[in-house]
Amino acid sequence: MISVEAVKERLNAGDFKGALKRAKLIPDSVKRLIALSLVMREFPREEVLSEMLETVESVSGTAERAVAYSIIGRAFYILEREKGGSFYFDKAVSLAKTIPTPMLRGEVLAGIARNLVLADRYTDAYLLFSEAVDEIQRSRGLSSKALETLLRVARLIEKSADEIPNEKALAFYRLARDIYDSLFFKLQAKHLSDKIALIEDVLKHGRTVVTELIEKGDVERAIEVMRFLPLEDRAVEMLHLSYWLFLHERPYLARKVFNDALDLILVGKFQPRDGEIFSIALKMLKIGRLEEPLVLAGVIRDIALSSELLGEVALAYFRKDPVKARSIAEGIRDESVKRKVLNALEGDGDVGHEQGLPLTGGGEGDRALPEDG
Incomplete structure (x- = not known):
């Protein structure tokens, strides 16, 4: 069975046609869309976007489709088609907010925020990450699963901050640090506090x-x-x-x-x-x-x-x-x-x-x- 890793192999070899062909053969719609997004990142072409738009319609499940729409939005931004990108990001957020469970709603919003970061929409991403954290914290006292989800989101926020090439990264680092601190992950919180101080020193x-x-x-x-x-x-x-x-x-x-x-x-x-x-x-x-x-x-x-x-x-x-x-x-x-x-x-x-x-x-x-x- 064709996998995402098989697509990565062809991309590493610079083989656009081989990568696209393998991506199209992946049976699972979500994995196929992820594979196509990797091809789009390396080879920004309308042909790939067309395949992605066709694939997204076969994605089932509200949460999965909401994140899938944000992947499409990011693809439009890669092609410098901001109007289409904004449309699909708005569609993703609207759909995510219909999810009844706060924890799942927050996790999906965080996934969309991650794609906003990759589309260089840092301010919108930060606001959505903050909203995602608020949603998950509503479930914090209900289960250990909510705490695990919050930790995953904190790591996603930190990873996003590492990829932001300007001072806007500081807000993301502070948000991740505050989550680690609230979860009593003191070493992680201190690591981010030290990083924030160093960045502020560089900016000054x-x-x-x-x-x-x-x-x-x-x-x-x-x-x-x-x-x-x-x-x-x-x-x-x-x-x-x-x-x-x-x-x-x-x-x-x-x-x-x-x-x-x-x-x-x-x-x-x-x-x-x-x-x-x-x-x-x-x-x-x-x-x-x-x-x-x-x-x-x-x-x-x-x-x-x-x-x-x-x-x-x-x-x-x-x-x-x-x-x-x-x-x-x-x-x-x-x-x-x-x-x-x-x-x-x-x-x-x-x-x-x-x-x-x-x-x-x-x-x-x-x-x-x-x-x-």
Whole structure:
């Protein structure tokens, strides 16, 4: 029997047709809809939405259909069709509120709120989560099952907060903390209180807090709170973190953080300061990284700095790959730097950035410095 996991396997392989085909073969309507939503997330296409709309009509049960409608609403938002998304989210909430049992009603509202978070409707999600908690607490004295449901909702709220990329996450963390506290889960409540305090510190003092975490080697918390920095600062701190990870021999994570930072720079409507990128690139060169500084040279707008960095990269590449070194040198836009690097590569000077070859300026050691730090 085809399962959701089988669909995930095809998605991991980048196989849209295979994933969609397997999703459509799942007999259970709810599981089929979940599988289709995974396909939609990876391959946002009208074709997938059509399958989801067809599937939702076969979902039985008020609670199940209410959550299913919210999954459809989220799919519309993925396709940037907000009107359709709002329609299905409203339909989901209206249906959920017809459920007679407060505990089940609250649990379903929480499921809808979760999908609102995934649709980036954070304020609406918070209000619905709060309403869900109130509903479940009505049943709190009736059974241990109500307490278990409340705990599951608290964890769902916390998980949602972890995925919100701005200060709105704080309200979600506080709500989850208060639930843990009311249930006497003191360790969980304290963990969230500490996280809230750290986020507030980052929002107040900015990059300084993240830099200190990186320097102390507290990588997990640094990654966790970077999302609360402005995009420009976040990108630079991610590059700093990438360097730290390479330095401490964690190349897989270092490359991932580097690529995420680069994506942020390339798609964001901002430009980090050239001098900061230049400085980080040189640090990476000093620990033997070559590809990353080469990529960063293409991000730097200042021709002089970009040319100097490319020159350093070409010289560093020489012993490993002379052909590539020359190719890099040929791409240097500052003609003066290009001539000096090519001369060095051809044997007219010491080759290697570690020798301190002056790439810019007229005199020995007259190296260009970043104008903006």
